[in-house]
Amino acid sequence: MQIIEADYNIVTPMFIGGGDKQEAPEIRPPSVKGALRFWWRALQWGECLNSLNQDVSAALIDLHRQEAKLFGAAAKDEAYGQGKVLLKVKVSKVGGLKFTLNKAARPSGQVYLLGQGLYHFKQYDLHASITVNQSFKVVLKLNDDVDASSIKKALLLFGLLGGLGSRARRGWGSVAIKALTYTNTEKQIEQISIPHNKETFKHCLSELLTNIPTSLPPFTAFSQLTQIHISEESTNAEGLLTSVGAQMQMYRSYGQNQGNGHKINGQDAEQKFKEDHDIVYRFIQNQPITQHPKRVVFGLPHNYFFSNDVGNADVNGEVFGRRASPLLIHIHQFPTGDCLAVQTLLPAQFLPVGENIQLKRNHRTKSIPCDIDWKDITNYLERFNNRERIV
Numbered sequence: 001m002q003i004i005e006a007d008y009n010i011v012t013p014m015f016i017g018g019g020d021k022q023e024a025p026e027i028r029p030p031s032v033k034g035a036l037r038f039w040w041r042a043l044q045w046g047e048c049l050n051s052l053n054q055d056v057s058a059a060l061i062d063l064h065r066q067e068a069k070l071f072g073a074a075a076k077d078e079a080y081g082q083g084k085v086l087l088k089v090k091v092s093k094v095g096g097l098k099f100t101l102n103k104a105a106r107p108s109g110q111v112y113l114l115g116q117g118l119y120h121f122k123q124y125d126l127h128a129s130i131t132v133n134q135s136f137k138v139v140l141k142l143n144d145d146v147d148a149s150s151i152k153k154a155l156l157l158f159g160l161l162g163g164l165g166s167r168a169r170r171g172w173g174s175v176a177i178k179a180l181t182y183t184n185t186e187k188q189i190e191q192i193s194i195p196h197n198k199e200t201f202k203h204c205l206s207e208l209l210t211n212i213p214t215s216l217p218p219f220t221a222f223s224q225l226t227q228i229h230i231s232e233e234s235t236n237a238e239g240l241l242t243s244v245g246a247q248m249q250m251y252r253s254y255g256q257n258q259g260n261g262h263k264i265n266g267q268d269a270e271q272k273f274k275e276d277h278d279i280v281y282r283f284i285q286n287q288p289i290t291q292h293p294k295r296v297v298f299g300l301p302h303n304y305f306f307s308n309d310v311g312n313a314d315v316n317g318e319v320f321g322r323r324a325s326p327l328l329i330h331i332h333q334f335p336t337g338d339c340l341a342v343q344t345l346l347p348a349q350f351l352p353v354g355e356n357i358q359l360k361r362n363h364r365t366k367s368i369p370c371d372i373d374w375k376d377i378t379n380y381l382e383r384f385n386n387r388e389r390i391v
Helices: 029-051 057-069 108-114 151-162 199-209 237-253 274-284 294-298 375-381
Strands: 001-009 084-092 135-142 175-183 187-193 227-234 262-264 302-305 312-317 326-335 339-345 356-361 364-369
Touching: 029 057, 029 084, 029 151, 108 237, 135 151, 151 175, 151 199, 151 326, 151 339, 199 227, 227 237, 227 375, 237 326, 237 339, 237 375, 262 364, 274 294, 274 312, 274 356, 294 302, 339 375, 356 375
Parallel strands: none
Antiparallel strands: 001 135, 001 175, 084 135, 175 187, 227 339, 302 312, 312 356, 326 339, 356 364
16 A cells, blocks of 8 residues: 655635535545546646547547546446545644634735625625635555556645635635655655745746647646746735735726726726627627627636626526636745745637537527637736746
């Protein structure tokens, strides 16, 4: 039996577990395993594609087989069953992790990243969150015949770029890896080096992403089209979250008409996507449209709420509806207290071939061929004056 132990620190409030706002949030093994599988797939895609001579269909089949073999598959799939990797989550504190139901107003940048369902401008946080600066341990037991290297890499990526819970792709529930220990079948223990400052952080990511494909992946995975930016630095993790949220809000939002022009947090709105606003407005007015909003590239669904009596509209994928954002925000904290705002763009096939973008208002719909432009995200990443691109 091989054993891997990974220790993580919670850097930003984590909204996880508990379907009711009064329930205590908790970090459960399925949540961690889901995150681990995501990062494992994202990195392993390049290995599969290269081993099968760039045959995308064969690589997808092989990737699914490998994942099911390691992490398990549905009960009906008798070929794999439980899998060869068993995972447990351990919390060091007696009584579990501390949590709170915040009843104070949050800065506008944080509110923008929380979105609907987690925050209300009068009630504030709608669900309790696990508080920051707490730790948890992930313990994995691997069968003797498992190659542990890909699992160790996935655990590292999770703790360098990822998080857990609702809005994890928007920086909430960010986790930072503190320690990683591997014990082989002969009980020999290896302490794996963990980044302790910005330079070692950059080096570690560069080492992890040395064998990635050149082509656009068919799902969210690393490729040579991937971009990873350190957007800002600070000693205040939640302050970084506020700052990044404010930048995204200014970049994406149309603003509210306050009588003296459209404003965002008291500033004149940039209205970089004014045409998006106009497209949806024309759709609501039952006027012809020939293109979908550009901002769908940030993820679907994409909802519009007009401040006058015009009404609302939703933008979704025509068949599957949702499409997770290809942009992941992560707030990383080192033991020194220094923090980084890290943003990862993972371009991939946006929707299944042939699926359209659909605008919907009540029972009326309009389908438009999917035509996204990754520059609409890279332009956002480039607005951070002190940014540093890692990949």
